[in-house]
Amino acid sequence: MPHHPTRRELLLASGVLFAWAHMPKVALAEGRDPRLLVVVLRGALDGLSAVAPVGDPNWQRLRGDNALTSDRALPLDNFFALNPAMPNLHRLYRAGQATIVHAAATPYRERSHFDGQDILESGMPRVGSAESGWLNRALQGLQPEGRVENRRAFAVGPITPLVARGPAPILSWVPPRLQPAAADTAARLLDLYRHTDPALAAALQERRDLAAIAMGGGMSLSPQKAGEKPTGPGAGNRIYFAEAAGGAAKFMARPDGPRVGALAFDGWDTHVNEGAADGRLALLLSALDGAIGAIETNMGDAWKQTAVAIITEFGRTARINGTAGTDHGTATVALLAGGALKGGRVIADWPGVADKNLHDGRDLKPTTDLRAVLKGLLRDHLRVDERALATTVFPGSDDVKPMSGLV
């Protein structure tokens, strides 16, 4: 059965952002007010094209003409270099506000997108019928502060990413596509609904509140002006990514806004003509880089307390396939950005890309469990209890110690 888009997807294009009414209370008691935004890249990002091991003697042999080399890429340290499509991330890295974890993977070792995303987002050690995601379960351990109690009625449709699904209440926001109706008409209508039809009033009110926050205050990357059409290759993605991520940041920056959010970007399954330097992947990475910039800008002062975790279900084959792309692989990168990070580092127990070092003779070998990274962030940034992390958030992960010192 193919994927059938839900009504909400049809209605609202390809993405949804949501966040919780829950607040990290322990962190607040410490005088911090941390934000965590999780960005899931669906389709499996080629970590080697995003962050290339230019110092590995086997690198150029492995990728040949497709290898990003130090003369083209942005230097990170004397071994790794960043794809040139990501100047924002590079700037943040140099300012100590971005960390890259390489050769990381979930415990999943097969190569199905569906199952891989299931493991990535559920936090379960095995593919199953998990109905909730690790981010949601992590939030359950935090005390609800209830500051946004009026805005959690926005029901989330079936495309809520699994990572965010679960018992903790969610509110959702979706970037608008139409020029919004005149505010005055909406206000009059709302007044009419309040007197005649409370259900319609609720539906209109929620949507208006959220749209007002997202559109108000002059979003610096304001994407959709009336009648303005995106131009140039990849412009649609660039605008959408910036709008979705920047809108999320606007909510989370507010004093009474949610503190944890998640969103997903599709399109990373680069089997054919990957174009790491100047093709499809470069455009996607550029759009992602723009999204990071939009988050930074719109977070404002809250950027100092922000961590953004950009993760994907698995990596891609170390070698280029017969159609100038890469197939489903294993280890990849996790990109962390935010003012809260102790950044400026590439964290990797580098396995090497010589033939004999490849996982199954084809993929970058995983040497870091992605759960260690996520557990470290949840523990040290949001103060999620370590025991809960090993049992309910990432069940069966006793052996995977939270990575220390990320923030």
Add this chain to the structure above:
Amino acid sequence: MPPQRISCDVLMALDPSLQAALLVHRFGFVPKPGGLAAAGKDGRAALLAELEDPNAAHIADDDLMDSGEAFRAAYAERLSVRAERLNARNEAAAKPQMQTGDNAMPPGAQKQNEKRNLPQRIYREEARARFDAAFRAPVGFVERLVWFWSNHFCVSAAKGQVRTICGAFEREAIRPHVTGKFVDMLMAVETHPAMLLYLDNADSIGPNSQAGRRRGKGLNENLAREILELHTVGVGAGYTQADVTNFAKVITGWTIVRPKQDPERGGDFTFDPRFHEPGPQRVMGREFKSGGIEQGRAVLTMLAQHPATATHVARKLVRHFIADDPSPLLVERLAKRFRDTGGDLKEVAKTLVISPEAADPSRGKLRPPAEWVLGIPRAMGAMPGDINPLLQGHNLLGQPLWRPPAPKGFSDDSSAWIDGVAQRLDVATQFARRNPTQRDVREIASETFGPLLSNDTRQTIERAESQQQAIALLLMSPEFQRR
């Protein structure tokens, strides 16, 4: 059930014109100017009269192609495009000095490209015919039944060549039978090329058929499963995987004529015995002896007569017309009528209309986007020359015409549509901006809603700061949103 303003149950019983307005809104489209007056004080009579009109569902338009013609025309277009491209390539190869990038396109080629894309042009013509029919209908009860059944037996324009023939499908397989027998509609639908392509039966091959043994290709269960699960008995009716598989074998060979093999008949339905799985099959406890196409017809007849089909259809009808949470009593009453009349859909529709639940004053159902969008030209009393805004309205609000997300069709639950209400405001505002009217909006409101018009809505419209704003508020009023 969302609370509703109407709290005048007692008055309802006393005021026949209020009840008539309620029935016309619930079972028809948004009334046109004069529509409520024409229905008078007996809403049921107006609905029943439409059911008795033998031509109510018929679209008389000689320019519309039947599905075979449309299929062949689209096929011919594809061939000619390919031939032209080949010609152009040969010419370019013969004159290499002429290669000049952007200027290589011969004059007029752009125009030609616009003329092409026949499937899309046919789709739009069919859309216009459907919209015109909805606009023309006096009350629109029969037209609403067409929409209901078309959604029950949905196909999707998003799948390959179905776009070319999805409109013809509705005219050929649904419209002739909406006030006829269910079994006839079922036969027409399951043998229609659009359905056979949409649910992959056109390529399903019996493993032991002549073609199956030669090519090693096989069965596709998609159509068989959806007939059971969605079209007839419904989930929970007790069929097993073996029933699905056996039924799929029964309908192997139900396919379309390949245009390459027979240009005259390409795209028509055919029973191809070379694809057909030989031998008897057991489906839902009954043995069906081999007999070519008749074997499948016998299974469909059995399914049409199955009591679970009556209940499944009855529940969907009640959910569509009356309430998200269908009353079991009413469902059983409809199901019984269905069984007693051998699936006579006119009799079932009558039973629905004359039931006491039909006049329930709590108007809890939200009009789905398609009904709301078509309500706009009806209320304004004018069909736009350009149907693009109507099609876009369908798309923006999540109910693209003949393009449901899954074989289950679009949802009939109000809850599925309610958070799109804010987008409706954007559509309504745009419509009002583009379509200034000289008519008094207060008058339009009273023509459209009659006694259903609340004081709150009337005042809100009266106090609007402009004509445009008044129209947007009219289109967004609870009376316009709900039925």
